[in-house]
Amino acid sequence: MSILENAKQTAQGLFQAGMAKAIAMAPDSWIPGGEPDPLIRERHGHVGRPVSRIDGPLKVSGKAPFAAEFPMEGMVYAALAYSTIAKGRLSSLDTADAEAAPGVVLVMTFRNAPRMQPPPLFLSGAKAAGGDKLPVMQDDRIHWNGQPIALVLAETQEQADHAKSLIRVGYEVEHADIAFAEARDRGTDTAEFMGQPLHDEIGDAEKALQDAAFKIDATYTTPRHNHNPIELHGLTVAWQGDTLRMHDAQQLVAHTAWSMAQVFGLDEKQVVVTSPFVGGGFGSKSMWQHHILAAAGAKLAGRPVRIVLSREGVFRLVGGRSPTEQRVALGADQEGKLTALIHTGVTVKTPHNAMPEPFILPTRSAYAAENVLLDVQKVELDMLGNTFMRAPGEAVGTFALECAMDELAEKLGMDPIELRVRNEPEKDPISGLPFSSRHIVEAYRAGAERFGWSRRNPKPRSVSDGEWLIGMGCATGTYPYYRMPGGAARITLTREGKAIVDIAVHEMGMGTSTVQTQVTADRLGLPMDAITFNYGDSTLPGVIMAGGSQQTAAIGASVIAAHNALIEELLRIAGNDSPLAGLKAKDVGSRNGGLCKLDEPERHETYQSLLARAQRDKVTVEAQPPQPLETMHWSMHSHSAMFCEVKVNKVTGEPRVTRFLGSFDCGRILNPKTATSQFRGGIIMGLGLALMEDTQFDERKGRVMNPSLAEYHVPVHMDVPEIDVIWTDIPDPHAPMGAHGIGEIGITGTGAAVANAIYNATGKRVRDLPITLDKLL
Amino acid sequence: MSISVNGNAVQVPDDPRVSLLDLLRDGLHLHGTKKGCNQGACGACTVLVDGERMLSCLSLAVQFDGRSITTIEGLGEPGALHPLQQAFVEHDGFQCGYCTPGQICSAVAMVEEVRRGVPSHVTSDLNSNVIDFSHDEMRERMSGNLCRCGAYNGIIDAINETLKEAAE
Ligand code: FES
Ligand code: FES
Numbered sequence: 001m002s003i004l005e006n007a008k009q010t011a012q013g014l015f016q017a018g019m020a021k022a023i024a025m026a027p028d029s030w031i032p033g034g035e036p037d038p039l040i041r042e043r044h045g046h047v048g049r050p051v052s053r054i055d056g057p058l059k060v061s062g063k064a065p066f067a068a069e070f071p072m073e074g075m076v077y078a079a080l081a082y083s084t085i086a087k088g089r090l091s092s093l094d095t096a097d098a099e100a101a102p103g104v105v106l107v108m109t110f111r112n113a114p115r116m117q118p119p120p121l122f123l124s125g126a127k128a129a130g131g132d133k134l135p136v137m138q139d140d141r142i143h144w145n146g147q148p149i150a151l152v153l154a155e156t157q158e159q160a161d162h163a164k165s166l167i168r169v170g171y172e173v174e175h176a177d178i179a180f181a182e183a184r185d186r187g188t189d190t191a192e193f194m195g196q197p198l199h200d201e202i203g204d205a206e207k208a209l210q211d212a213a214f215k216i217d218a219t220y221t222t223p224r225h226n227h228n229p230i231e232l233h234g235l236t237v238a239w240q241g242d243t244l245r246m247h248d249a250q251q252l253v254a255h256t257a258w259s260m261a262q263v264f265g266l267d268e269k270q271v272v273v274t275s276p277f278v279g280g281g282f283g284s285k286s287m288w289q290h291h292i293l294a295a296a297g298a299k300l301a302g303r304p305v306r307i308v309l310s311r312e313g314v315f316r317l318v319g320g321r322s323p324t325e326q327r328v329a330l331g332a333d334q335e336g337k338l339t340a341l342i343h344t345g346v347t348v349k350t351p352h353n354a355m356p357e358p359f360i361l362p363t364r365s366a367y368a369a370e371n372v373l374l375d376v377q378k379v380e381l382d383m384l385g386n387t388f389m390r391a392p393g394e395a396v397g398t399f400a401l402e403c404a405m406d407e408l409a410e411k412l413g414m415d416p417i418e419l420r421v422r423n424e425p426e427k428d429p430i431s432g433l434p435f436s437s438r439h440i441v442e443a444y445r446a447g448a449e450r451f452g453w454s455r456r457n458p459k460p461r462s463v464s465d466g467e468w469l470i471g472m473g474c475a476t477g478t479y480p481y482y483r484m485p486g487g488a489a490r491i492t493l494t495r496e497g498k499a500i501v502d503i504a505v506h507e508m509g510m511g512t513s514t515v516q517t518q519v520t521a522d523r524l525g526l527p528m529d530a531i532t533f534n535y536g537d538s539t540l541p542g543v544i545m546a547g548g549s550q551q552t553a554a555i556g557a558s559v560i561a562a563h564n565a566l567i568e569e570l571l572r573i574a575g576n577d578s579p580l581a582g583l584k585a586k587d588v589g590s591r592n593g594g595l596c597k598l599d600e601p602e603r604h605e606t607y608q609s610l611l612a613r614a615q616r617d618k619v620t621v622e623a624q625p626p627q628p629l630e631t632m633h634w635s636m637h638s639h640s641a642m643f644c645e646v647k648v649n650k651v652t653g654e655p656r657v658t659r660f661l662g663s664f665d666c667g668r669i670l671n672p673k674t675a676t677s678q679f680r681g682g683i684i685m686g687l688g689l690a691l692m693e694d695t696q697f698d699e700r701k702g703r704v705m706n707p708s709l710a711e712y713h714v715p716v717h718m719d720v721p722e723i724d725v726i727w728t729d730i731p732d733p734h735a736p737m738g739a740h741g742i743g744e745i746g747i748t749g750t751g752a753a754v755a756n757a758i759y760n761a762t763g764k765r766v767r768d769l770p771i772t773l774d775k776l777l
Numbered sequence: 778m779s780i781s782v783n784g785n786a787v788q789v790p791d792d793p794r795v796s797l798l799d800l801l802r803d804g805l806h807l808h809g810t811k812k813g814c815n816q817g818a819c820g821a822c823t824v825l826v827d828g829e830r831m832l833s834c835l836s837l838a839v840q841f842d843g844r845s846i847t848t849i850e851g852l853g854e855p856g857a858l859h860p861l862q863q864a865f866v867e868h869d870g871f872q873c874g875y876c877t878p879g880q881i882c883s884a885v886a887m888v889e890e891v892r893r894g895v896p897s898h899v900t901s902d903l904n905s906n907v908i909d910f911s912h913d914e915m916r917e918r919m920s921g922n923l924c925r926c927g928a929y930n931g932i933i934d935a936i937n938e939t940l941k942e943a944a945e
Pocket of ligand 2: 230279280509870871872873874875876877923924925926927928
């Protein structure tokens with residue numbers, strides 16, 4: 001790096017640090033969320049009611065259209081061939097037989113692929129969506145084992161699959177760095193996440209650890225994971241004139257439209273990405289090579305293309321969660337107050353992506369320790385780019401941290417909940433910011449009561465039932481409140497008193513349209529059936545991803561902004577005869593199908609009357625919310641207290657989860673029915689993380705060895721007991737609707753709660769995930 | 778040669794490699810039957826063949842000459858849902874909805890298996906003709922249908938409410 005660049009970066013850093021300080025010190029009223037969202041006070045509307053999903057009938061009858069279900073005239077089917085080496089080049093690539101096979105329309109390789117720019121790497125720009133930044137099929141280089149090397153298009157899927165099998169490939173193999181331990185021993189670098197180093201220090205934690213009256217110091221390891229949504233990654237894509245039309249399975253529609261435009265040298269408006277229903281994503285449904293290859297193939301062949309990755313294909317070209325090796329060392333005094341908190345370790349990424357698994361994130365705001373050392377080191381391997389998977393950082397970071405807390409509690413002879421309560425911080429330990437809303441102790445109290453925690457025998461291996469050992473464990477879960485820049489929404493109000501909301505967001509199972517219809521109905525003072533919520537289309541306003549559990553907040557803030565604009569516009573056209581004449585927007589709100597003066601509700605006029613008087617059929621407004629400064633002014637997080645009961649077979653070592661309770665503190669719950677499902681879904685993926693999930697990576701060949709749902713085990717019906725969930729329902733006064741996104745919190749803390757329960761049952765401390773029966777024999 | 782699909786006669790495909798699943802989805806545009814793995818590991822493609830549940834991805838379409846297939850579209854549709862479909866909505870037995878048609882078809886046939894006294898891995902008394910339709914029986918028998926969203930509790934509640942009586 002040149003001196004000039006260095007200086008520029010330092011200056012930028014200083015400027016950012018100065019800004020951060022100014023935002024932290026600013027009066028609350030200057031910050032978004034400084035004035036609580038009025039909907040928080042509204043207690044008699046649709047928000048908070050267990051409304052069934054409005055798109056439920058479509059889904060249960062198979063009528064909800066997913067990406068690979070849009071028929072197109074003249075469409076051809078795609079199959080991909082993947083490299084079987086990790087690094088090197090193609091020395092030969094014989095496609096003649098494939099080309100001659102029946103029904104084949106095109107075989108595309110680096111030789112005939114159109115020239116394309118590399119995909120913009122996610123986090124490298126406001127609208128970048130690429131899982132990595134490698135050029136796609138532009139030369140003979142191989143960068144990972146499983147890289148696509150040829151795309152076959154044929155009239156039917158069977159013909160494409162058969163032709164693909166006729167491609168003959170020769171390789172010139174080069175040395176690949178694929179072994180984690182070897183790379184670590186060669187040296188590591190401090191990892192960066194979203195432009196910031198993953199490193200924090202307060203005081204001298206190593207010294208404090210040495211001096212501590214009680215201490216534990218242990219290493220925890222977590223394997224690779226794959227998201228494995230049941231819907232395979234796929235899309236239907238066509239060039240319609242100069243427009244690239246994509247029916248996609250996507251959690252970033254607007255980002256992907258822009259990114260595809262960069263790849264093909266188009267204007268962003270020339271790419272239209274729609275994604276009305278996504279069959280699960282969990283972080284995996286961003287933009288990967290199959291998007292680009294299918295669009296390139298469609299261009300060359302002049303035909304629409306349907307591409308659906310095989311399950312193996314998903315493992316080959318859609319990244320997963322990286323492995324971690326974490327050290328947690330805790331020092332405490334006689335009372336259990338933490339004097340040292342050390343959480344460090346190493347993870348794996350590639351040279352082509354920007355995603356080191358940030359496992360220290362949950363530790364930053366967890367406990368009030370006098371001395372803290374947090375650090376993530378990374379190594380870079382020749383493999384498929386790893387990516388964001390449900391609660392990146394927190395899912396595996398809480399496993400290490402919360403197992404360590406359990407170990408420390410035992411050393412101290414203290415109840416593990418009591419240990420956590422004693423170390424509850426008053427403000428954010430790292431940033432020093434006040435918490436916007438933190439009721440973790442209430443969550444523990446309520447959870448312990450309901451779960452029957454007092455019945456737990458703290459002595460390990462002391463409870464059994466026949467050949468089964470029985471134990472209980474608990475752990476804290478946490479996930480941040482995020483709201484990212486890029487929000488925008490459009491509201492159209494019609495003379496019939498109906499409202500249409502347009503916003504480029506996503507439905508992957510969260511219940512987006514249902515919950516947002518409830519929220520918008522309350523916000524506009526309309527019944528739910530007067531609201532139409534349009535989403536899943538890149539041409540709608542907003543650049544909003546369904547990720548980081550931020551979609552709810554992003555929609556909330558965008559609709560608030562659009563609603564304010566709507567009030568302004570309606571007052572502007574109201575005219576002198578309106579009871580609202582002369583009022584200022586800040587004094588007016590929505591109620592009973594119209595607007596009224598907030599402190600004089602009888603000064604009211606319905607939307608119909610307002611529009612009729614102004615002789616308007618409709619009014620349309622679009623607005624953007626303020627920048628998300630609230631996250632720099634308060635420390636904003638969701639929390640949970642997780643309780644688990646297990647039984648472990650004395651003979652076979654088989655672990656079974658028999659009871660689970662999640663007690664959540666996640667702001668106001670907007671829809672208890674869909675929220676329950678989201679919490680449970682997260683917990684169930686956490687049970688998978690604890691007990692079975694493991695993407696096995698061959699460190700000799702760099703190849704995933706279990707790329708199927710038969711060999712990558714996810715929880716099935718029989719693995720899942722009735723999961724109890726409760727919540728504080730205390731609104732966060734600084735978040736839109738008082739709510740936090742809840743898609744990720746459920747997986748956090750779950751792994752540790754299971755591990756701690758297994759320890760209590762068996763006396764065996766397993767620090768290496770997944771906790772399979774062989775480790776318990 | 779023809780197959781009955783939801784009561785309609787359908788031509789058996791010329792290409793013997795076409796799976797029943799691909800015939801339904803690509804040939805007939807009956808997209809309610811889902812593809813989650815195409816190798817028999819997820820259950821998303823479950824359909825009813827003469828009333829029995831079957832993984833359509835593991836079956837070739839040509840095998841079904843003269844047989845009668847019911848897909849999710851044949852069970853009910855918005856406005857006229859099958860009671861189990863309705864119960865899935867009420868108990869929130871899904872999130873993304875992708876595994877859902879397979880879960881529903883599977884459950885409909887599963888209940889028949891219990892009624893006929895077909896034992897499962899967790900059936901304690903193999904000599905009895907009457908199987909107790911317990912929580913464990915339901916979970917064990919539905920374990921071939923994966924749900925990555927983790928809607929399992931809602932699914933079991935929906936089945937329990939709707940089909941328990943039929944099973945006994
Ligand atoms: S698609 Fe048939 S079992 Fe998965
Ligand atoms: S509802 Fe998404 S996989 Fe079951």
